[in-house]
Structures are given as structure tokens and as C-alpha cells.
Amino acid sequence: MVEPVKRDEEAEAAARRRRRSVALGLALAAFVIIVYVLTIVKMGPAVLDRPL
Amino acid sequence: MAYVHHSNEISHRAHEARVEDYLALLKPRVMSLVVFTALVGLLLAPGGINPFVGAVAILCIAIGAGASGALNMWYDADIDAVMSRTANRPIPAGRMERDHALAFGLVLSVFSVALLGLATNWLAAGLLAFTIFFYAVIYTMWLKRSTPQNIVIGGAAGAFPPMVGWAAVTGTISIESVVLFLIIFLWTPPHFWALALYKQSDYGAANIPMLPNVAGEPATKLQILVYSVLLVASTLIPSWIGFMGPIYTAAAVGTGAGFLWFAWALFRTTETVAMKKAGRVLFTYSLSYLAVIFLALITDHVANMLGWL
Numbered sequence: 049m050v051e052p053v054k055r056d057e058e059a060e061a062a063a064r065r066r067r068r069s070v071a072l073g074l075a076l077a078a079f080v081i082i083v084y085v086l087t088i089v090k091m092g093p094a095v096l097d098r099p100l
Numbered sequence: 101m102a103y104v105h106h107s108n109e110i111s112h113r114a115h116e117a118r119v120e121d122y123l124a125l126l127k128p129r130v131m132s133l134v135v136f137t138a139l140v141g142l143l144l145a146p147g148g149i150n151p152f153v154g155a156v157a158i159l160c161i162a163i164g165a166g167a168s169g170a171l172n173m174w175y176d177a178d179i180d181a182v183m184s185r186t187a188n189r190p191i192p193a194g195r196m197e198r199d200h201a202l203a204f205g206l207v208l209s210v211f212s213v214a215l216l217g218l219a220t221n222w223l224a225a226g227l228l229a230f231t232i233f234f235y236a237v238i239y240t241m242w243l244k245r246s247t248p249q250n251i252v253i254g255g256a257a258g259a260f261p262p263m264v265g266w267a268a269v270t271g272t273i274s275i276e277s278v279v280l281f282l283i284i285f286l287w288t289p290p291h292f293w294a295l296a297l298y299k300q301s302d303y304g305a306a307n308i309p310m311l312p313n314v315a316g317e318p319a320t321k322l323q324i325l326v327y328s329v330l331l332v333a334s335t336l337i338p339s340w341i342g343f344m345g346p347i348y349t350a351a352a353v354g355t356g357a358g359f360l361w362f363a364w365a366l367f368r369t370t371e372t373v374a375m376k377k378a379g380r381v382l383f384t385y386s387l388s389y390l391a392v393i394f395l396a397l398i399t400d401h402v403a404n405m406l407g408w409l
Contacts, residue, residue, distance in 0.1 A: 061116040071119045086219055089152050
């Protein structure tokens with residue numbers, strides 16, 4: 049009886065890890081989008097207007 | 101140091117926390133109040149702000165407040181475990197390891213402050229950083245366990261958000277934003293002492309020096325009354341300095357009279373059951389009171405802008 053219980057626990061742990069990874073991925077994507085839009089909003093076309 | 105004791109027996113379950121456990125570390129209910137008051141500060145500030153930048157500023161303030169909540173739960177896991185109100189938080193319940201909460205809180209603190217600085221200005225970012233420091237270090241690590249005046253000073257942390265919102269727009273600290281700070285600052289003691297009066301045993305079990313446990317009930321009721329008078333007086337300052345008009349003044353006077361009435365009713369109680377009941381009434385009233393005051397600030401401001409006044 050020990051084996052199936054352990055496998056259940058492992059499956060549950062893996063599912064939690066996966067949901068955490070998805071949440072972290074979404075948070076990072078949101079961060080990237082925010083910084084991108086912020087750059088456009090704050091600098092507009094002037095973002096390209098610099099010495100290269 | 102109860103957590104040291106527990107750490108071994110819970111560790112086999114603790115490292116697979118759910119996403120919801122991380123969200124719980126951010127204290128969502130406290131965060132909603134922070135978002136609301138910060139938004140009011142941001143909207144009242146003269147000059148205006150790009151809507152997207154404003155939304156990012158509010159998000160940063162909310163995340164910063166959440167981060168300080170996570171740091172608080174990291175540090176306070178031992179006392180959270182013995183209070184019924186907090187025993188089911190992720191760390192004391194054994195769903196998360198303490199170090200993970202610390203890392204989560206620190207990372208969010210850095211990101212929220214840096215992004216606010218880049219999006220708006222560094223005064224606002226500095227104020228947010230100071231707020232997080234004040235709540236996590238001055239209040240949680242130092243005052244909460246050492247003095248019955250803990251929440252008077254600690255209340256400052258909760259009072260900063262409208263000032264941060266204001267600074268995000270103007271880049272300054274001015275009399276109006278200081279008044280918004282003052283209102284929440286003076287609101288905190290009667291609010292939490294009313295709670296402490298009917299949750300005394302909880303705080304006593306955790307060895308937290310809340311005023312009722314240390315100074316006794318009569319002294320607490322008196323201090324609640326004194327702070328209530330100061331609070332209601334402070335809510336009249338916006339009208340007095342010409343910052344707010346008749347809509348706000350009427351709301352502040354009306355709800356302020358109610359606040360004083362409930363504080364007085366609590367002060368007059370002599371036996372325990374009536375006192376706990378009056379404490380609960382004042383606590384509940386104080387929550388709606390703050391919401392109404394801040395809603396009135398916005399309503400008056402909008403009415404003024406539209407030329408209705």
C-alpha cells in the first residue's frame with residue numbers, strides 16, 4: 049500500500065511544480081510587456097533618437 | 101522560536117508550495133486597501149499622469165506592499181503559528197519553507213522599487229522602499245514584539261501608500277499628501293486596538309505586547325477615544341486648507357461623528373461582554389469609515405473638476 053500513495057504524492061508535487069512554473073512564466077512575460085510598453089509611452093519615437 | 105522546532109517534521113511537505121500559497125504571502129486583503137488609498141493619492145495629485153504609467157505605479161505599490169507582507173510572514177512564522185487568526189498561513193501551516201518566503205519578498209521588493217523608479221521618479225521609489233523597510237524591519241522585527249505602542253508607529257507603514265501615489269505624479273511631498281498620511285496614521289491605533297480588545301487572548305498567547313494585555317482595558321479604551329478625536333480632527337484639515345469642498349466636508353463630519361459615538365460607547369462599557377461587542381462594532385465601523393473618507397476625497401475632487409461645485 050505504500051507504493052501507490054507515494055506515487056500520488058509525487059504526481060501531486062510535480063503538478064504543483066508545474067503550476068508554479070507556469071505562474072512564474074506568466075509573471076515574467078507580463079514584466080517584459082510592461083517594460084516594453086513603458087519604454088514606448090515614456091520615450092515614444094525618441095527611443096531611436098540617440099547617438100549610435 | 102517555535103518554527104525551529106517544527107521545521108524538521110514539516111519539511112517533507114513544505115517544499116512544494118502551491119501558487120495560491122505564494123499569493124497568500126502577499127496579504128491580498130491588506131493589498132486591496134493599499135491599492136485603493138494609493139490610487140486616491142495618485143488621482144488627487146495635481147498635474148495628471150499617463151494612464152499606463154499610473155497603472156504601473158499602482159501595480160508597483162501593490163507588489164511592494166505584498167513583498168513587505170511576505171517578509172512579515174517570513175519573520176513572524178513562530179508567532180503566527182500560535183494565533184488562531186494566522187495559524188493557517190503558508191509557513192506555520194507547513195506548506196512553505198521560510199527561506200522561500202524571504203527570497204520571494206526580497207525579489208519582489210527590489211523589482212517593485214526599481215520599476216516604480218524607472219516608470220515615475222526616484223522620490224516615489226524611495227518612499228516605497230522606505231515603506232517596505234519600515235514595515236518589515238522597524239515594525240515586524242523590532243516594535244511589534246517589544247512595545248505596546250507597536251501599531252502606532254507601525255501604522256505609518258500603512259499610511260505611506262497615498263503619499264507614494266501622490267509622489268509618483270508630482271515628484272514631491274506636499275501638505276496635502278502629508279494630510280492623507282496623517283489620516284491613515286491616526287486611524288490605525290483605534291482600528292487595531294478595537295480588534296485587540298476582542299482578540300486579547302490570541303495576542304496574549306503569542307506574547308505580543310498589545311496595549312490591552314499590557315496597559316489594561318480602561319487605558320486602551322481611553323487611548324482609543326483620544327486617537328479617535330485626533331483622527332476626526334485630522335479629517336477636517338483638507339476642508340480647512342481649502343483642498344476639499346462641501347461634499348468631502350459633509351462626509352467627514354457625518355462619518356466622523358459616528359466614529360466618535362462608537363469610540364465613546366466603547367469607552368463607557370464596564371463589563372467584558374459589552375466591551376468586546378462594542379470593540380467589534382468600532383472595528384467594523386472603522387473599516388467602512390476609512391473607505392468612505394477616501395471615496396469622499398475622490399468624489400469631491402471629481403465634482404470640483406467637472407465644475408459642479
